[in-house]
Amino acid sequence: MNDQLRPMTEADIADERARFPQAFSRSPKELALLWAVWGGGTALTAYCLYRFGFFSGGFTGGMMKFASVVVVQLFPPKGFEQLPTFLMVIGETLAMAFLGTILGAAMAFPLSFLASKNMMPFRPIQFGARRFADLLRSFDYLIWALIFVRAIGLGPLAGIMAIAIVETGTFIKLYSEIIENLDRKQMEGIRASGGNWLQAARFGVLPQVLPMMLSNTLYMFEHNTRSASILGIVGAGGIGFLLSDRLRAYELEEACLIIILVILTVYAIDYLSTILRQRFIRGQAETGKLATHKPSPPAASAGSLRN
Amino acid sequence: MSIGQNTLAAPAGSADALSRFEAQYAIHRRNIAISTTLFWTAFAACLVVSGITAKFDVLTLIHGLPRTTEFIVKMIPPIKLETFVDDIAEWYWGIGKWMNSLLNTLLMAYLATVLGTIIGGGLSFLAARNLAPSYAVFWITRRVLEIARTVPDIVWALLFVLAFGIGPMPGVLAITMHTLGAQGKLFAEVNENISPLPSDGVRSAGGNWLQEIRFGVLPQVLPNFMSYTFWRIELNVRSATIVGFVGAGGIGHDLFTSIQLLYFADAGAILLIVISTIMAIDMLSEKYRHRLIGKDTLGR
Numbered sequence: 001m002n003d004q005l006r007p008m009t010e011a012d013i014a015d016e017r018a019r020f021p022q023a024f025s026r027s028p029k030e031l032a033l034l035w036a037v038w039g040g041g042t043a044l045t046a047y048c049l050y051r052f053g054f055f056s057g058g059f060t061g062g063m064m065k066f067a068s069v070v071v072v073q074l075f076p077p078k079g080f081e082q083l084p085t086f087l088m089v090i091g092e093t094l095a096m097a098f099l100g101t102i103l104g105a106a107m108a109f110p111l112s113f114l115a116s117k118n119m120m121p122f123r124p125i126q127f128g129a130r131r132f133a134d135l136l137r138s139f140d141y142l143i144w145a146l147i148f149v150r151a152i153g154l155g156p157l158a159g160i161m162a163i164a165i166v167e168t169g170t171f172i173k174l175y176s177e178i179i180e181n182l183d184r185k186q187m188e189g190i191r192a193s194g195g196n197w198l199q200a201a202r203f204g205v206l207p208q209v210l211p212m213m214l215s216n217t218l219y220m221f222e223h224n225t226r227s228a229s230i231l232g233i234v235g236a237g238g239i240g241f242l243l244s245d246r247l248r249a250y251e252l253e254e255a256c257l258i259i260i261l262v263i264l265t266v267y268a269i270d271y272l273s274t275i276l277r278q279r280f281i282r283g284q285a286e287t288g289k290l291a292t293h294k295p296s297p298p299a300a301s302a303g304s305l306r307n
Numbered sequence: 308m309s310i311g312q313n314t315l316a317a318p319a320g321s322a323d324a325l326s327r328f329e330a331q332y333a334i335h336r337r338n339i340a341i342s343t344t345l346f347w348t349a350f351a352a353c354l355v356v357s358g359i360t361a362k363f364d365v366l367t368l369i370h371g372l373p374r375t376t377e378f379i380v381k382m383i384p385p386i387k388l389e390t391f392v393d394d395i396a397e398w399y400w401g402i403g404k405w406m407n408s409l410l411n412t413l414l415m416a417y418l419a420t421v422l423g424t425i426i427g428g429g430l431s432f433l434a435a436r437n438l439a440p441s442y443a444v445f446w447i448t449r450r451v452l453e454i455a456r457t458v459p460d461i462v463w464a465l466l467f468v469l470a471f472g473i474g475p476m477p478g479v480l481a482i483t484m485h486t487l488g489a490q491g492k493l494f495a496e497v498n499e500n501i502s503p504l505p506s507d508g509v510r511s512a513g514g515n516w517l518q519e520i521r522f523g524v525l526p527q528v529l530p531n532f533m534s535y536t537f538w539r540i541e542l543n544v545r546s547a548t549i550v551g552f553v554g555a556g557g558i559g560h561d562l563f564t565s566i567q568l569l570y571f572a573d574a575g576a577i578l579l580i581v582i583s584t585i586m587a588i589d590m591l592s593e594k595y596r597h598r599l600i601g602k603d604t605l606g607r
Contacts, residue, residue: 041421044417045417045418045421048414048415048417048418048421048479049418051414052414052415052418052474052475052476052479053474053476054476058471058476059471059476062467062470062471062472062476062477063470065470065471066466066467066469066470066471069469069470070466070469070470091360092360092361094357094360095356095357095358095360095361096357096361098353098354098357099354099357099358099361099363102354134586135582138581138582138585138586139578139581139582140545140548140549142461142549142552143548143549143562143578143581146552146562146563146566147375147378147379147566148371148375150378150566150569151371151372151374151375151377151378152367152368152370152371152372152374152375153367153371155362156361156362156363157361157362157363157364157367157368157371160361160363161368161371161375226459229459230459230461230462233461233465233552233553234552234563237361243462243465244465244553247465247466247469248465250469259458259462263454263457263458266457267457
């Protein structure tokens, strides 16, 4: 028994290496590819740093200025006498997010049935609806806001429309994925017991999809409070307008107060939305769909669309 | 022994049981009705309050919407079939300038992803409950990551533009800040879900903290890190197209100026470039993400 556990010698190792070369090192081809990818990536990074002037005095100077002027001037937060105004505008921001989300959901709900494979047998319309949703989604909120500000004018209405348009795209995608995942048996049961198409939709489809849709909508509302807080930077209403105004006027202490308020609001909404989502869809939690609400790459989660 | 079992046992009480079931069911129905009414009332109240706070005005909307369509239509200049090439050439008169901006945008996104991932990835080991050297380090790192992530990238851009002036550098830094916050948090969650056995093994063989991370943790988490990073590039390209709105470089700057100056055709041309880039990046990233780590490992 003891001789089976004798210590390994160099010769043994060489022996093993000859027998299983791939256990010891990668093949030359793999090594070359690995070096090419990492080397290329590093070279590109270095070039980018050079191109954007990170190796110049501009970077060190800017960093010094950022540390000595911006960071120092941000604190302590000031302007507490304007707190009522700020809170009012934060209320406006939340209202923008809410209305935008609801409008988007209302527009997307009928379209999402057109975009799901099991409800829309005519493929071109289904495909077209999906691509339309992608198109709406590809532009950022700020781009839509910029367009709406020029067309409707400055103010929260432009922001609401920007959120509503992007959300229409997002919700078409999310809702149609939910609809495609639904269980047909309940619909068939209702049809078999003599229900018509409308009753099948009302009692066979809606109870299955509504909780998931509600949860996704809440999640996007949460996300949209963040977006709504920056739309004001291009003049589309909300707290972003005050923030960019204070920053551009170099009133950094007041800007700091606004940033803190925004962060607190975002936390509060996150917290509320998590509680509500858990309450609304308690029964569905086991399906595993809800777990994907954390921002993560999986394809069908709301989180994967935005960060 | 409960009363319910008694009545079930006695056939004489079945009528009684039925009526009690009916009563229970009526209560159940009433509860559902009450909660539904409450929900819709609260919803309607929220809607009205929001409408008032955000000064939602249907008339302005009705007046404004046709102008929006008009605006979008004007973004595509008249293109005739006989002079197709010339028309396109005239529409894209600034193609050289815009392509340069687009290259800047892509490189900004790349650089910010690399920098943010390196810094955020490093911090993620300190922000994982199971790997942090001490609770204080864990807590502080978590808060730092939280602040970096919660402040939107365009606000970081505004701040950096104050110090660095107009140009792509503040844009890169702004996206880097947001990326390191987001990556740090996501990576930390990956780190918290690993098996402790390999790193225990490294430690028991006499490895220090760094060796533990390198040989015990990194091989487990790297595939997830890669997938998050590919996904982050996608998001950062979007960010890089908009930080230009506040002067932080990239194609967003060209877009912003052309819309501000009401050069509709230019805006349309740039928007078309932006949208095709974003769609192409999305498709490429998805394809490579799947090839790199296989479709099955992508959550679900």
